[in-house]
Amino acid sequence: MQSRRAVIVVDMQNGVFTTPRSDREGCTARINALTQAADVVIFIQHTAEDELREGSDDFALLPELNLPTDAFYVTKTACDAFYRTSLEALLREQNIRDFVLCGCATDYCVDATFKNGVSRGYRITVAEDAHTTANRAAAPADVLIRHYNDVWRSFIAPANPPQVLPVSQILAAWQAN
Template sequence: MGSKVVMVVDMQNGVLATPRFDRAGRCARINQLIAAADQVIFIQHVGPGLELNSEAWQIVPELHQPAHALYVNKTACDGFWQTELAAQLEQQDISSFVICGCATDYCVDTTLKVGASLGYRITVAADAHTTADRTWATAQQLINQHNEVWADLILPGNPVQVRPTAELLAIWQPETVNP
């Protein structure tokens, strides 16, 4: 996987004010990815109830924010739509990243599909994204469904990878040389 880049979508106080599936576990795994990453990009939604610089707009306190992290504000489900995300990725020479965060079925899904269509090589941290129960499906069902759909997404030459956090961390471990 080249450089180790993690994109954390909408893990904000106001977004997670709604109960989300396995919040503590998801935050713990996102922190593991953040700790192992060379670069972290936080995507933050701005809109009604998530006003810029408000308490609701802030990243949840349980997530570590490295000093060198990048931040991108968005106003739509798509992290690329009318934002500086593509320019930031180009400036940092980033062509692949691991995506995680909230909400699986809205902003994570849209950002992932648009990013993959733009040619970015994207890996989903399968157990590090979350959502809320919806009218017709539980959060856990939605997470499992989206992991399955993403793994089978037809993008010739640029398949989306879906891997558990532990597997990603193992891939990112430097090779140990035996003397």
């Protein structure tokens, strides 16, 4: 049986993007391509008491995102989308063991979710050109994105090696199956 094509989109929210993020337009377009081709789409949204309050405009997903009518939504309060959330129960309920990961912020929430997901045994493919972050004091966003793609590509998980692929290659593989 072919596995379902699942995409998890992390923190692509209005309030997160009040800080400029690298290649917003291109990243969002590639995320839309993934969500349009996926069987299951899960949007992760960060919330906090002082900012990104549920129901607020800051909490809302970016208006340019494609939001499939059957998408799922998970709210989190930490960088890791698995930490004290319903994500793992949802993945179990939907019988999802493999998924594509994309979104914001590369060096925080995407990275934490990636590492925890791999450790839990999920087969993760990071969409290398569909995650973004802001410039940081230590490095500009484009350097951080390339750095994390390299880290994830080399991540040692002997029984569960992750993949890091461009969206075009992910979509081609989905179309071939």
